[in-house]
Amino acid sequence: MDNNLTKEQIDELATYCEDAELKAYEITKVTDKYPEMTYRDAFDVQWEVRRRKEARGHKIVGMKMGLTSWAKMAQMEVEHPCYGYLADYFSVPEGGEIKIDELIHPKVEAEIAFVTKTALKGPGIHIGDVLRATDFIIPAVEVIDSRYKDFKFDLKSVIADNSSSCRFITGGRMARLEDVDLKNLGVVMEINGEIVATGAGAAVLGHPAASVAMLANMLGERGEEIPAGTFIMTGGITAAVTVNKGDSINIRYQGLGSITAKFV
Amino acid sequence: MNKELIQSCGDELYQAMIERRVIRPLTERYANITIEDAYQISLRMLERRLAAGERIIGKKIGVTSKAVQNMLNVHQPDFGYLTDKMAFSQGEEMPISQMLMQPRAEGEIAFILKKDLLGPGITTADVLAATDCVMPCFEVVDSRIDNWQIKIEDTVADNASCGLFVLGDRAVSPTQVDLATCGMVVEKNGSIISTGAGAAALGSPVNCVVWLANTLGHFGIPLKAGEVILSGSLVPLEPVQAGDFMSVSIGGIGNASVRFV
Numbered sequence: 001m002d003n004n005l006t007k008e009q010i011d012e013l014a015t016y017c018e019d020a021e022l023k024a025y026e027i028t029k030v031t032d033k034y035p036e037m038t039y040r041d042a043f044d045v046q047w048e049v050r051r052r053k054e055a056r057g058h059k060i061v062g063m064k065m066g067l068t069s070w071a072k073m074a075q076m077e078v079e080h081p082c083y084g085y086l087a088d089y090f091s092v093p094e095g096g097e098i099k100i101d102e103l104i105h106p107k108v109e110a111e112i113a114f115v116t117k118t119a120l121k122g123p124g125i126h127i128g129d130v131l132r133a134t135d136f137i138i139p140a141v142e143v144i145d146s147r148y149k150d151f152k153f154d155l156k157s158v159i160a161d162n163s164s165s166c167r168f169i170t171g172g173r174m175a176r177l178e179d180v181d182l183k184n185l186g187v188v189m190e191i192n193g194e195i196v197a198t199g200a201g202a203a204v205l206g207h208p209a210a211s212v213a214m215l216a217n218m219l220g221e222r223g224e225e226i227p228a229g230t231f232i233m234t235g236g237i238t239a240a241v242t243v244n245k246g247d248s249i250n251i252r253y254q255g256l257g258s259i260t261a262k263f264v
Numbered sequence: 265m266n267k268e269l270i271q272s273c274g275d276e277l278y279q280a281m282i283e284r285r286v287i288r289p290l291t292e293r294y295a296n297i298t299i300e301d302a303y304q305i306s307l308r309m310l311e312r313r314l315a316a317g318e319r320i321i322g323k324k325i326g327v328t329s330k331a332v333q334n335m336l337n338v339h340q341p342d343f344g345y346l347t348d349k350m351a352f353s354q355g356e357e358m359p360i361s362q363m364l365m366q367p368r369a370e371g372e373i374a375f376i377l378k379k380d381l382l383g384p385g386i387t388t389a390d391v392l393a394a395t396d397c398v399m400p401c402f403e404v405v406d407s408r409i410d411n412w413q414i415k416i417e418d419t420v421a422d423n424a425s426c427g428l429f430v431l432g433d434r435a436v437s438p439t440q441v442d443l444a445t446c447g448m449v450v451e452k453n454g455s456i457i458s459t460g461a462g463a464a465a466l467g468s469p470v471n472c473v474v475w476l477a478n479t480l481g482h483f484g485i486p487l488k489a490g491e492v493i494l495s496g497s498l499v500p501l502e503p504v505q506a507g508d509f510m511s512v513s514i515g516g517i518g519n520a521s522v523r524f525v
Contacts, residue, residue: 188444
């Protein structure tokens with residue numbers, strides 16, 4: 001994977017994408033401006049924004065996978081999911097409030113998150129490696145908010161936009177892998193008391209651990225690894241559901257309790 | 265509808281099923297048909313099946329998902345009767361090409377009762393106390409109505425579009441599983457095609473059985489000990505044809521698989 005963009009162009013797109021995130025406004029796709037850009041360029045934009053956040057004193061607290069359902073990949077005509085990072089200020093406490101005015105057009109997804117106890121470095125990481133390296137799993141809700149107008153994007157554009165990351169919430173109840181059946185683990189999403197989506201773990205690449213393996217292998221392409229102790233959100237089990245100001249969400253996880261939050 | 269017309273509609277649906285020949289929607293031909301008429305028609309169809317030697321072994325609940333309710337523009341489920349001829353075992357071939365016309369498979373949770381339930385006034389606690397076990401299940405629905413062009417009265421008259429069903433490999437006490445959050449994964453020919461959870465059917469499959477017990481209670485009909493109750497699909501219906509293989513797994517309950525021939 002080579003670059004087609006110069007360092008100046010990467011820096012320009014980093015500013016373009018991060019300003020939209022921080023000031024909550026819509027932008028047009030980065031590929032509209034630079035149709036020749038490569039996946040390498042797109043990831044370089046994401047990593048440049050990440051570097052800038054860390055330089056300003058933010059901590060990176062985890063990673064996320066996106067576009068992990070076969071249906072969504074087919075719809076987007078892509079063969080691969082994508083990843084993004086989670087910055088400290090994305091974190092919202094369980095039962096907390098999410099300020100919708102800081103976001104553009106947020107949607108929520110129910111996910112399973114992994115926490116690792118040993119490092120995972122691709123290429124060649126498979127599910128078995130992931131299971132061995134997992135400390136515990138914990139339910140999570142991701143709030144995604146593509147900075148692109150009407151959530152319309154291509155894979156390179158979404159990668160440059162940190163895979164639409166914006167907020168996340170973790171549940172209080174963790175579990176050891178041997179005590180849960182992640183493929184069949186069910187989730188029920190309610191907004192304002194109405195059931196809006198249901199699903200099971202297999203919706204994420206057949207098994208959420210496959211998503212962690214893919215993350216390790218994608219990071220491996222850049223010479224990066226998943227360090228021990230990393231929190232990883234594996235991708236939406238349910239469809240992403242639009243939320244509005246005033247909405248309360250309650251997501252139940254089979255055997256793992258529930259997560260609530262309010263959009264204010 | 266008068267008694268003669270109800271009888272002739274019931275006979276027409278029975279013949280359509282036996283001869284594997286679809287008919288035009290009843291609602292297209294009889295604009296004034298009510299849901300009450302439709303249930304009377306379904307009872308006539310059932311009467312013919314029983315006269316042919318079939319035996320009632322349970323009941324099914326349909327139209328339990330919001331998506332299907334919106335499609336049919338109704339805000340309640342419906343029900344039909346299960347007979348011994350509809351039941352298949354795990355691993356057995358299901359001869360849809362000989363028995364059905366336009367089959368669609370759906371993953372469900374089946375309840376096996378150990379006590380009678382007679383509504384009205386049945387609560388979720390009553391249903392759980394009367395449930396011996398729950399099992400994974402594939403229901404293969406079919407419509408005798410051309411191209412599934414059904415309104416609610418058409419499907420009710422047609423025994424809630426009941427076809428065939430297969431129960432899976434495990435029976436689990438309802439005390440061992442959270443029926444609202446248990447996840448479901450459906451695979452067809454090796455690909456995962458849908459996932460869902462118990463709450464997709466009226467908030468919980470238990471709510472569906474409560475609805476059925478109370479609805480039948482108005483007619484003095486109990487759910488009986490030993491009966492199989494199919495509680496409604498948790499995932500979208502999937503068209504199937506001979507040669508397809510499908511499996512469903514339910515978190516904390518088990519698996520069911522079926523090979524269509």
